[in-house]
Amino acid sequence: MKDNPAFDLEDFMPYLLNQAADATSRGFEAYYKSRYGMLRTEWRVVFHLGRYGEMTAKDICARSRIHKTKVSRAVQALEDKKHLKRTQSPVDRRHEHLGLTASGKRVFEDLYQEAARFDAAMMAEFTPAEQAQLRSFLSRIAGF
Amino acid sequence: MKDNPAFDLEDFMPYLLNQAADATSRGFEAYYKSRYGMLRTEWRVVFHLGRYGEMTAKDICARSRIHKTKVSRAVQALEDKKHLKRTQSPVDRRHEHLGLTASGKRVFEDLYQEAARFDAAMMAEFTPAEQAQLRSFLSRIAGF
DNA sequence: CAATAGTAGTTGCTTTTGTAACTAACAAGG
DNA sequence: CCTTGTTAGTTACAAAAGCAACTACTATTG
Numbered sequence: 220m221k222d223n224p225a226f227d228l229e230d231f232m233p234y235l236l237n238q239a240a241d242a243t244s245r246g247f248e249a250y251y252k253s254r255y256g257m258l259r260t261e262w263r264v265v266f267h268l269g270r271y272g273e274m275t276a277k278d279i280c281a282r283s284r285i286h287k288t289k290v291s292r293a294v295q296a297l298e299d300k301k302h303l304k305r306t307q308s309p310v311d312r313r314h315e316h317l318g319l320t321a322s323g324k325r326v327f328e329d330l331y332q333e334a335a336r337f338d339a340a341m342m343a344e345f346t347p348a349e350q351a352q353l354r355s356f357l358s359r360i361a362g363f
Numbered sequence: 364m365k366d367n368p369a370f371d372l373e374d375f376m377p378y379l380l381n382q383a384a385d386a387t388s389r390g391f392e393a394y395y396k397s398r399y400g401m402l403r404t405e406w407r408v409v410f411h412l413g414r415y416g417e418m419t420a421k422d423i424c425a426r427s428r429i430h431k432t433k434v435s436r437a438v439q440a441l442e443d444k445k446h447l448k449r450t451q452s453p454v455d456r457r458h459e460h461l462g463l464t465a466s467g468k469r470v471f472e473d474l475y476q477e478a479a480r481f482d483a484a485m486m487a488e489f490t491p492a493e494q495a496q497l498r499s500f501l502s503r504i505a506g507f
Numbered sequence: 508c509a510a511t512a513g514t515a516g517t518t519g520c521t522t523t524t525g526t527a528a529c530t531a532a533c534a535a536g537g
Numbered sequence: 538c539c540t541t542g543t544t545a546g547t548t549a550c551a552a553a554a555g556c557a558a559c560t561a562c563t564a565t566t567g
Contacts, residue, residue, distance in 0.1 A: 228410055228427070229507050232482050233387040236500065238428070239504035240380035241435050247377055254379050258553080266372055277515060284382070285374070289554075291517060313562050339516045344503070353500045354379065356493065360485075361382035402523080421545060433524075435546060457532050457545045 225319050236360070251330055256300070260285055260293040262330060265302065265319065269327030273318040302326055380504070384443065392479050395474055398445070404429055404437040406474060409463065413471030419463040446470055 228234050242265060244259075251257045257265070274282075276290050279360050283290075294317060297303035302323030309313040342350050372378050388403075395401045401409070411423050418426075420434045427434075438461060441447035446467030452458040463471060489491050 225414070226479065228407065229502065229505075230482075230498070231478055232485055232498075233384065235501045235505060236384035236387055238507070239501045240377065240384040241380060243377040243380055263372065263378075270369070270371065275515080278546075287516065288518090288556080291515095292553095296472065308421050311480075311515090311563065319493075322515080334372065334375055338374075341376055345500070346519090349500065352496065354374070354376075356489070356497045356500075357379045357383045358373065358378055359488070361373075361379060361386050363380075419545080431527080431546070432526085432548090435548090436523090439547090455545090456532065459546080 230246060243341060246319075246341075250333055250337075255326055256330075257326075258289065258293065258296070260289045261297055262296060264290060264293045264317075264326050265330065268303070268317060268319045269324065269331065273316050275314050275316060279317070297323065364383055385492050386487060391478065394477055394481070397460075398473075399470055401470075402437065402440070404433045408434060408437045408441060408461075409467060409474065410461050410478075412447070412461060413468065413475065417460050419460060421458075423461070441467065448487050 231237075232288075248259060251262045263283055263285060264279060267282060268274065271282075276287065276294060279285065279290050280287050285293075294303060294305070298305065299319055303316040303317060304320050305317055308316060345353065373382075392403060392407070395406045407429060408423055408428055411426060415426075420438060420486065422432065423429065423434050424431050429437075438447060442449065444466075445464055447461060448464050449459040449461055452460060490496065
């Protein structure tokens with residue numbers, strides 16, 4: 220956006236980012252929603268546990284930037300769906316170690332593959348160099 | 364994201380976009396929220412009316428990709444705050460022409476300036492060439 | 508070994524969003 | 538005119554997010 224000339228909402232970076240994020244999230248969201256009745260936070264929790272192994276809710280919060288109440292509710296929902304099991308730590312009973320059940324692991328595998336396909340399809344119209352650059356830009360903005 | 368190697372959530376484009384969008388939205392959102400008690404949709408409605416002049420709710424929906432119920436509620440809220448006035452069209456009484464009041468125009472001017480400053484500050488760490496490229500990438504993804 | 512403070516996770520309540528059904532107004536055909 | 542269809546905008550209800558207070562537990566300090 221330049222200094223003087225009139226600018227449109229499409230020139231405003233937060234708006235542009237939100238539109239792009241919305242556009243790309245819809246498709247994949249539809250997948251895990253229709254197929255497993257999962258919410259976005261649930262998918263993210265499954266991802267973290269499937270990708271990095273057992274951890275506590277606190278760990279998930281730290282890694283994912285999701286607020287603890289959202290994690291708490293997602294864990295509850297995943298437990299209800301039998302995709303996740305909790306084990307209270309004998310050392311410190313405030314901690315619960317979270318892990319995927321066999322069913323949860325199958326869900327993770329499926330979503331992980333689908334995410335890869337989805338990402339690839341979405342990025343197909345960009346050259347590899349463009350993709351790398353875009354990812355780098357976004358990482359900088361997101362603070363990774 | 365490559366084909367075989369393990370990838371992290373930060374490599375998944377929808378996630379990356381959402382994180383970047385969140386990160387950049389927070390700051391500006393805090394501004395119009397604390398200063399004018401406005402929601403994001405209200406800011407967008409003000410923007411459209413301030414930037415392009417009078418139009419109907421339908422027009423705003425078409426331009427902004429916001430659902431009509433959200434627009435309807437934002438218009439109501441802005442009217443309550445005396446930032447917006449509606450005029451029923453004498454030609455077709457289903458249409459209402461929406462316009463900013465004097466107070467609404469002041470709000471728009473302030474937010475417009477602030478948006479420009481905010482965008483500039485955020486993009487300052489990118490070179491002009493990088494900025495152009497980033498905007499172009501995002502426009503393509505968002506479908507503009 | 509109280510008393511205080513801090514941490515992990517949950518619950519309750521309020522705000523916001525999403526979806527679908529609804530009202531009111533116009534349009535067109537018979 | 539009267540059906541039938543369409544459009545602009547609203548409302549009602551359910552799903553989800555945000556925030557603050559709460560419970561249960563552990564750590565620290567005097």
